Amino acid sequence: MATKGVLGNDPFQRGAAQRPTESRSSQVREPAEAPAAKKARPASGKAAAKKAAPSKATAKGGKTVETPAIHGAKTVQVRKIAAKAPKGAKGRKPGRAAGPSSEEAQRLREPAAPVTPRRRPPARVPVIPEGVEGTKPRTKEELEVDQVLATAVASEATEAAAEAAAEVAVETLLRLQAEQTGVPRPAPGSLDEIWNRELATAVVAEAAEAAEAAEAAAEAVLESALAAAKSGARPQVETQDLEERTTISSAYVEDEESSRDFDDEVTIIDRAYREETEPYLDGLPEQSEEEQPDTERDEFPPGRTTPLSVVPPPSDREPAQEPFFTDQAQQEPPSPPPGGMFSLAKEIALQALASASVGKALGTAQGLLGAALAGLGASGSTSLDEYGRDSELVSELQPLLDFLYERYWRVSVQGADVVPVGGAILVANHSGALPFDGLVASMALQRERTELREPRWLVEDQIFHAPVLGTLFNRLGAVRACPENAVRLLDERRPVIVFPEGYQGLSKPFAQRYQLKRFGRGGFVKLALRTGAPIIPVAIVGSEETTPLLGRIPAGFLGVPYVPLTSPMPLPARWTLRFGEPMSMEGLGPDAASDLAEVHRLTERTREAIQGMLQALLRERRSVFAG
Amino acid sequence: MDATHAGKRGLRVAVTGASGDFGRLLLPLLEKDPAVESILVLDVARPEGAKVEYHRVDLTRHDAESELTEALTERRVDALYHLAFLLGAVRSGSLAHELEVVGTINVLAAVGRARLPRLVVPSLTAVYGARGQHPALLREEAPLLGCPQSRFVSDKVEVEGQVRAFRERYPDTRVLVLRFAPILGPSMDNPATRMLKRPVVPTLLGFDPLWQAVHEEDAARALHRALKADTSGEFNIVGQGVLPLSGLVRQAGGRLLPLPGPVFRTAVHALTAVGAATLPVALLDYIHYSWVADGERAETALGFIPIHHARDAAAALRRS
Incomplete structure (x- = not known):
């Protein structure tokens, strides 16, 4: 029984418990985009899982850390496919793609959003004009379609951003794991492990800021797309188009900037980390190979030199207040929202919930609830001392x-x-x-x-x-x-x-x-x-x-x-x-x-x-x- | 002569009430203990065991005392465990009173006559009563305020009074009184386990007193330790830690039903009046105020250190 209590408080365990629900939700979604998913999955998803597996077996002490990581890897792979799929299916059934994917994006953002802005923006630029031009003679239904489409694009963007972040996390993880398989794993609680954890928290804090920029970009896209859909007339569409491009590109510039800062930060951390773990890092040829799939992708911005390697495993990335948000996010009914605006509103609400001050307020509220229960004599607490202090x-x-x-x-x-x-x-x-x-x-x-x-x-x-x-x-x-x-x-x-x-x-x-x-x-x-x-x-x-x-x-x-x-x-x-x-x-x-x-x-x-x-x-x- | 210095020969231990809860806890340990040569069981039922010598004695009979004296003096006995106390559901309060109070008078008289070197009597921390003016931790010297509404607790208080008087009269006999916190465990049946095994436990709204619990294995060890410990007096036998009643109920797998005090009292009294009491009135005090006993003396003098936390003791109840 005692062990149960201990495990219940273990942050790693908490991470592990959440992960499966996420991956399950993505699996539920899978059949919708089945053909595309099936093709891509064996290539990347299994490889990732396979690589993770041996290190899991060998590194005994870190088991709790790695289990969620594997889940995370799978989730990310599925997500990658999900991000691609709407592009193909767009003309035919945009409504269907829009609903759940925005849902997905919200869910994923919570652990993975942080590192987003860096990669996605270039992908966005071609996507939107294509969508708008595809509906040249504007009828009423098509306006509707446009609206839905815009939502789809926006959600896709956020989703993809989240995906990118998760990818980086997984890469890092894999690298760390590779490192650990090569070198005898340091004892739990050793300097290295502590260092990793500290690093993780630092990066998460950094990333939270970057995420906001990504959000802004996504909203800008949605807004302009909606405006374009409403205006209806052809010539205006073109000007709108231009506007859009400018908005997007400016947003992108912003993103770039913030991500560059972020990169710098990370590089510093990275360098420090390298100094710490110099002996381990030597035998790491497979690291570049693992990053290969990313550089091949057309959307991927070339010229990124420093590998972003210090992003911690997903289970480490949840700040203290997050559980509330996670709960909220998981409690959201999985039914597709009736309209784009509604989902946007929901997204904003969820972001508000995720912000630090609200999280704090919720924490306090929980404390007050605990106090009320304790006062009424129904707390069920087990952490009392002999004088009754809880x-x-x-x-x-x-x-x-x-x-x-x-x-x-x-x-x-x-x-x-x-x-x-x-x-x-x-x-x-x-x-x-x-x-x-x-x-x-x-x-x-x-x-x-x-x-x-x-x-x-x-x-x-x-x-x-x-x-x-x-x-x-x-x-x-x-x-x-x-x-x-x-x-x-x-x-x-x-x-x-x-x-x-x-x-x-x-x-x-x-x-x-x-x-x-x-x-x-x-x-x-x-x-x-x-x-x-x-x-x-x-x-x-x-x-x-x-x-x-x-x-x-x-x-x-x-x-x-x-x-x-x-x-x-x-x-x-x-x-x-x-x-x-x-x-x-x-x-x-x-x-x-x-x-x-x-x-x-x-x-x-x-x-x-x-x-x-x-x-x-x-x-x-x-x-x-x-x- | 002392049981600890009994020399090469093994100990001969007499036990009353061997088929009760305490007896069932103790006998297996005595069986296993190589220092124990034989167990003289003085009871109405014969328990299993290789070392058991059975002597039928009914403590409620008027001639119990002479039978006991006979059994105890026939051959040398190093220690007597007087465990004939009813903890389970009791149909007849007067029979229980007869057994516990009158039975104890008989046993004490026989022990005095047989000049036994050691006597061990179990009791409960409930004898201190639960009162608002108690200190956070009750030491063994605290007055035994008991619980006047409860036959169950009052009888134990009375027994303790008799034992104390006996100790003053026969200073040569080592008397150990073990005051147990509620003993929880799969095989236990006492008011606390009956309350905690309910799916829904009514409590007083706005109160959440601190309880203690001792796991049955710890209780058994404490009883066994009293056989050889070089000490005498009263000892609080408690488990590790304290839990609020709500925590105990939660750990035992039950649910809380907090009721406002006046409603609760009225309901309990009304139910008792019609004879359908599901919860003894006596428990009212104990779910109102804390009653936490200090187990330090058992640790230092008796050498008893509990292994199980109160939490585990309660959880053991759930598994059963």
Whole structure:
């Protein structure tokens, strides 16, 4: 069972799982273009597969990497054929070719788009005029046909671009594999392997930019083709034609440019890589042979000198957020879209989904969903520690927490360097209707002092009795406040954040904000005296305004005294945390913990220190929300 | 004299309740253990085994004590495992009470009379009860708050009380009390496995307490270890890690049905009142608050280190 969990998280496995569905979809499509496909396939597809196979057998450690690669190779070969087929079938059944192929293009673009722009453009130039001129006497139906045709061309272009990228990926892969069969494969996790992976991520980032240029070109083609179809009149067609050519060629120039940049980048990487793997690269005559089929193709731009060899295997090329997009893409119904415009709209929507910021937003949404499930008690998580903190959930929520911390609350931290390494008791004021302060304080410590162990904050029973909220805070790292827990946490040499005001601190009305309540029975002082951990006063300003307590709704039936009435969303107040100097224990030993007068005195001193810092912070604060 | 220093001769181990869940876990290990010479089974049914010497004793009978004393003093016995506890579905609560509480009184009296060097009694971490005010990890010293609504747990708490009193009276006898977290495994039948084997498990909406689980193999090893460990007292026997109840259910292959607290309570009480209870009222506490016991002492003093994670224990349930 444990292995299952591990495999589930393995990025390679994920890649492997996706690949088969893709290749299956392409196989489904195959019969449509069967004659053309059958001819071309044995030549290239099998060769690629054959070459991949022996290396798969020999390189044992890299099995997971290579399995998807073979799938990828097949997919690419099929795709190549698919790209060619519409040219032949165009006049007769353009609608049919247009629908699924655009679908295909979308699906393929996700892993392979990146390196596109380089090769395709020259192919496009002859294709379009040919299509337009083929329909000289313009009737109504033919306009329709034109429209569909344009879609076909556009989708073909994107598809072909994707194909080109995938080809490069496969080439690289094959080369790497050849390399590995020639030379004993480096141990997994060795420098080379790590290097490969790093390279992959670098290239993917680069490629993502280039892909956008390709998209722009495809759209330009489609647009102009549609315009031409609508205009109808013959002479105009010609001018349109010209226009088209110019658009296309300019787009091409753009592409060229971007791809040249890209090439340069890659060359640099490549050179570095060569230096790394010089001994391996020597015995590589079959490399050029493998690239042969590409140079023979008429569309292929001649004069490309540097072999693009560092493009990583497909399984490595998925950036972190992609799974969402992939899911979306796979969930799309495979039925052909009713019209060209519709498919275009869909394409744009999918691109939007693929962009980084949206991906991030989706990631956050998933984190929130996880949090909601955890709160409701239905998460089913298996990554909890014994205090109930769910590390998986926290890392899922990290983007959101970072946003809250940096952008929304703009937390500023003063004097975090006074916190010693090892067990320490951080005593803070509790405020606001919801206990965000513990979360923010622990985040502040984690960010400012990375060498410390992960801090925990103690919250009072009442929050733990509350449904949803208690569970959720527990999963985020809150621990129930009781001496046993505190001692255990200090023994683990963690900073422990305590709020001696306890529930009173949370339930003070807004008018009494930042006025410290009685500090309980001084449990934290006893704890400090017994364990010898230092007490560090902490003042937190901003939490009161984040969730002001506006009223209370009695809720005895839920097991809590009341439900706080506060703003529905935490408000964007600025937060400031100030860490004070550690309190001196005046040489008192563990025995003093039973001296109530002494404990009370120390408690009061801590309270005064925090109140003093709070007032100073409030005086310094210019505005609650702005700034 | 101590079982560990018994010299060349093999150990003679007496077992009550050998046909129960605990007995079925322990007997194969005793059979395999070369240090064990023979197993004296004091039960109403005879288990299989080459080393087994069977002596029929019905613990619920009033004359059980004299029979036990007779059996234990007839020949030297190095250790007694008192495993006669009902974990399976119990039709008659009073019979279970009779067996567990009255049976334990009889056994303890006989052990005291026979001056046995070692006594091992299993218990449950459920005896701590599940309360909101518990610390994150319960140590062995924590008070046994139990669960007043549950006969099942209350009986165990009562047995522990008797055992503690016995230990004070007979300091020469090593008494080991093993408090097991819910034992999960294909051959187990206890309230936890019955709950987790359901296709749909109702839980409280908004709560997801932390549970522990111990795999049956680990449980068996812990029981076996108690035979020779040079220690005494109470030990929490827990598996690796903790899981939220939802995770446990998910791992066991079930589905969650989170119900709001008031609805849940009403439903359970109503069902219990009409005698159609599918879920014991007692479980309410345990699906509301965490009850995580600290297994550190078993590790240091008893030398018991669990192999299986709670996750695996729950998954083992699914395969069965």
